[in-house]
Amino acid sequence: MxxxxxxxxxxxxxxxxxxxxxxxxxxxxxxxxxxxxxxxxxxxxxxxxxxxxxxxxxxxxxxxxxxxxxxxxxxxxxxxxxxxxxxxxxxxxxxxxxxxxxxxxxxxxxxxxxxxxxxxxxxxxxxxxxxxxxxxxxxxxxxxxxxxxxxxxxxxxxxxxxxxxxxxxxxxxxxxxxxxxxxxxxxxxxxxxxxxxxxxxxxxxxxxxxxxxxxxxxxxxxxxxxxxxxxxxxxGEQPSGEVSLPGLVPVLTLKAAVSQVKDLGPGQALSYGLCFTAGRPMRVATLCVGYADGYPRAMTNQGVCALHGAPAPVVGRVCMDQLMVDVTGIPGVQAGDAATIFGAGGAADSTAAVAAKVGTIPYEIMCGLALRVPRVYLQGGRCAAVVDYLKQSSL
CATH class of the missing domain: 3.20.20.10 (Alanine racemase)
Structure with a gap:
């Protein structure tokens, strides 16, 4: 689908x-x-x-x-x-x-x-x-x-x-x-x-x-x-860091596409506020996700996404619709690749980790996902349905 x-x-x-x-x-x-x-x-x-x-x-x-x-x-x-x-x-x-x-x-x-x-x-x-x-x-x-x-x-x-x-x-x-x-x-x-x-x-x-x-x-x-x-x-998330129930499986994973990959030279800064400056030659990928989608702006310079199964740290200010990650050590990243922003398994932050980094709880992170983000439902590892709220229909 x-x-x-x-x-x-x-x-x-x-x-x-x-x-x-x-x-x-x-x-x-x-x-x-x-x-x-x-x-x-x-x-x-x-x-x-x-x-x-x-x-x-x-x-x-x-x-x-x-x-x-x-x-x-x-x-x-x-x-x-x-x-x-x-x-x-x-x-x-x-x-x-x-x-x-x-x-x-x-x-x-x-x-x-x-x-x-x-x-x-x-x-x-x-x-x-x-x-x-x-x-x-x-x-x-x-x-x-x-x-x-x-x-x-x-x-x-x-x-x-x-x-x-x-x-x-x-x-x-x-x-x-x-x-x-x-x-x-x-x-x-x-x-x-x-x-x-x-x-x-x-x-x-x-x-x-x-x-x-x-x-x-x-x-x-x-x-x-x-x-x-x-x-x-x-x-699949726990009520708190103190109270938990073994055996749960996380249900949600947020993903986004790579829009562009470019080089960043030493001393060059990026994004709003120029709050990140490269200290070495870097490869940076821009992802199609931002705080308007539900990824907190406070994850600036502290979030960890994933590409090709490897961690990709967030660099620079998280924007309304985009963010940048360091992919210097991840070979082969190109436009159109799917990045894991947070959620179930893998090298990216878990939902709980995102919540902890911004001083809130997983409830707020999950509830904060924007309606413009399509929900893709998986069964047996395959896409069973897509709900796109902007289109007000199932595709």
Whole structure:
């Protein structure tokens, strides 16, 4: 299958399915709810969800209504949980498309229920408990909060426009081994269990309870309950430098073509700001990728790409659409060659290495890939599909 080899991201669907099955085995008997928000962390949600659904995934989690509707339009038929706020006026869309909405406060519950009444069917909802993340949720930050939190949650069961089908929470520091953070995570878990028990003591049966993100799943599979919600682990990256799960395979590799190769003499500088000057005769290749594609400008003079299986250090300022690499010691590099910018295997930086060099996390690097970068999907080592968002079609 043809595509223009300018700058593209390769997504290994076999690696994705491998990771899903590994996580499902690790979480059993809990089911895996695949977190596919932000375009499946930059990998492309439609193709990712189709591959996961074919592998047995029944639950998906997104951030907003638009993402959920995009999955339905792509033919995804599993349960879809919206983790963030949906405007209550969109209740009819939630009902029509069979979506599950997170409900995080008494006020929002009442607003959503009132709007759902006009749809003549209730909205399915999972109630969100805030045990210490501090973003959204019915507050249960300490033992004194458990009873009032359970009472507020119980009231949601009485709202005619809502069908409560689940209860969940989110961990704040499950990716840290610092003693204080380990204690905080355990306290969050204990509070969640206390709220769940208090709710059930009032006769409210929760069909689906869940609390584990990627880090918590890696560290505490015994906390899996009914569902687990891995995101970063699905894509073959670890939650942090402290918390990891063996056996994962990276899914994403960013690549770009060489546009030109030229010589640089001693004392000659290159790119914006002239922040690199050759100290010896050099061969420099210009690649068709820059910060507008998602390669951080902060990788200037510290990134490592790869050509012909050998490392090619970034030299000079990373531009919006181009960057330069040192190929002096790599024979035969020419225009049209494919360079690995970062990702799975080889001599280039891993996604985690790029993140570490610029002081962020792999999540941000993957989510930062621009829509102008075609996603090339591989199965069995071959190109199975190409999604080019600028063309709004599969080639």
């Amino acid at each position: 043809d595509f223009e080899q300018h700058c593209w991201a390769e997504v290994d669907l076999d690696a994705l399915v491998h990771n899903f099955k590994l996580l499902q085995a690790h979480a059993a008997p809990a089911q895996v709810c695949a977190v596919v928000k932000a375009g499946a962390y930059g990998h492309g949600d439609g193709m990712v969800c189709r591959a996961l659904e074919a592998a047995g995934a029944k639950w998906f989690a997104v951030s907003c209504l638009a993402e959920a509707l995009h999955l339905r339009a792509a033919g995804i038929g599993g349960d879809i949980l919206i983790l963030g706020r949906t405007d209550p006026s969109c209740a009819a869309s939630l009902v029509r498309c069979g979506l599950t909405q997170a409900v995080f406060s008494p006020e929002y519950a009442r607003q959503l229920a009132a709007c759902a009444g006009q749809a003549h069917r209730p909205v399915q909802v999972h109630l969100k408990v805030d045990t210490g993340m501090g973003r959204i949720g019915f507050v249960a930050r300490g033992a004194a909060d458990v009873a009032p939190c359970a009472a507020a949650l119980s009231a949601c069961f009485e709202l005619k426009g809502l069908e409560v089908t689940g209860l969940f929470q989110h961990f704040a520091v499950a990716d840290s081994h610092a003693p204080a953070d380990v204690a905080y995570t355990r306290r969050q878990h204990d509070l969640f269990l206390a709220v769940l028990a208090a709710l059930e003591a009032q006769g409210r049966q929760v069909r689906t309870a869940h609390c584990c993100n990627s880090a918590a799943l890696a560290e505490h599979p015994e906390w899996g309950m009914d569902l687990v919600r891995p995101g970063i682990l699905l894509y």
